[in-house]
Structure formats: C-alpha cells, structure tokens
Amino acid sequence: MIFLPPGWVPPPAPPFAQRRIVCFALVLGVVAMAGVIAFLTDESGAAQPGEPPPEDLLGPYVWPVAAAAAGAAFLVRGFLHGKADAAEGAARRWLRFRATMVPLALLEGGALFGLVAWLQARKEQPGLIAALVLLAGMLAIIPLQDRDEAAR
Numbered sequence: 001m002i003f004l005p006p007g008w009v010p011p012p013a014p015p016f017a018q019r020r021i022v023c024f025a026l027v028l029g030v031v032a033m034a035g036v037i038a039f040l041t042d043e044s045g046a047a048q049p050g051e052p053p054p055e056d057l058l059g060p061y062v063w064p065v066a067a068a069a070a071g072a073a074f075l076v077r078g079f080l081h082g083k084a085d086a087a088e089g090a091a092r093r094w095l096r097f098r099a100t101m102v103p104l105a106l107l108e109g110g111a112l113f114g115l116v117a118w119l120q121a122r123k124e125q126p127g128l129i130a131a132l133v134l135l136a137g138m139l140a141i142i143p144l145q146d147r148d149e150a151a152r
Contacts, residue, residue, distance in 0.1 A: 013093035016146040019100075023142045026104050030111045030135055034128070037119045058117035059126060066130035069110025070137055073103035077141060093148060100143060107138045 013019070080099035087095050111134040118127030 012090055013097060016143075016149065019097050020143065023100060023104055026108050027135065027138050027142070030108055030115070030131065030138070033112060033115050034131065037115055040119065041122055056117075056121040056123070058113070058120050062114050062117045062126045062130045065113050066110045066134055069106050069113075070134060073106040073110075073137065073141075076106065077103040096143075096147065100141060103141055104138055107134045107141075110134045111138070 077099060080095065080102060084092055084095035084099050111131040114127040114129075114131035114134065116127070118124060118131070121127065
C-alpha cells in the first residue's frame with residue numbers, strides 16, 4: 001500500500017500527445033529489437049558451419065507466456081478502465097494513462113520474450129509469430145484520440 005501525505009494532490013497529467021508518444025515508444029522498442037535480431041541472425045536462420053545446432057530452450061514456453069501476457073493485459077485493462085471511468089478531472093486522465101501503460105508493459109514483456117526465444121533458437125517460429133501477435137495487441141490498445149476531449 002502506498003502512503004501519501006495528507007492533502008497530496010497529483011500533479012497535472014501530461015498532455016494527451018505526450019502520453020501517446022510514450023505509448024508508441026514502447027511499441028518502437030519491440031520493433032527495434034526485432035530489427036536488431038533480424039540483423040544478427042543469418043539469412044537462413046541455421047547454425048553456422050562447424051557450430052552445433054542451437055537447442056530450443058524457450059520455444060515450448062513462448063505460446064503459454066504470450067497467452068498469459070495477453071490475457072493479463074486485457075483483464076487488467078478492463079479493470080483499470082473501469083476505475084478511470086469512475087474518476088473525474090486530473091485523476092481521470094492519470095488513471096486512463098495508467099490503464100493504457102500497464103497493459104502495454106505486459107504485452108511488451110511477452111513480445112520481448114518471444115523475440116529472445118527467436119534469437120536463442122535462430123528460427124522464427126514460434127517466437128517471432130508470438131511477438132508479432134502481441135505487437136498487434138499493443139497497437140490495438142493505444143488511444144488515437146483523447147476520450148475526455150471528445151466528450152466535451
């Protein structure tokens with residue numbers, strides 16, 4: 001539990017454009033990591049000559065982790081949006097921002113896990129596919145317009 005001093009008032013929420021930039025920065029981090037991994041792996045994805053084939057240690061866990069991340073993200077998103085809709089003023093803007101950031105962070109974690117599985121196994125499936133599905137989920141929940149501004 002967080003203890004706040006009596007009379008504490010949250011600072012004003014950043015403008016919607018800044019909040020949206022932060023959301024897209026999380027997406028860009030996943031895309032940048034995928035680009036780096038694609039650059040680091042060779043074209044065929046196979047082991048180099050004289051090198052033993054990589055053991056797929058993370059592959060069996062990619063889909064369960066992706067499903068857990070997506071399920072948790074969308075459950076948390078619904079719960080937090082419900083709390084945000086009940087609030088008013090500056091608190092509402094902060095709560096809406098939180099209701100977007102927490103699910104984005106959960107989806108980003110699952111996507112990065114999928115990308116690390118791709119890098120470790122040197123084969124695109126299932127890691128890259130799971131990362132792309134979670135990346136699509138991230139893009140789907142980023143707000144493109146301010147709901148509070150549209151309600152005015």
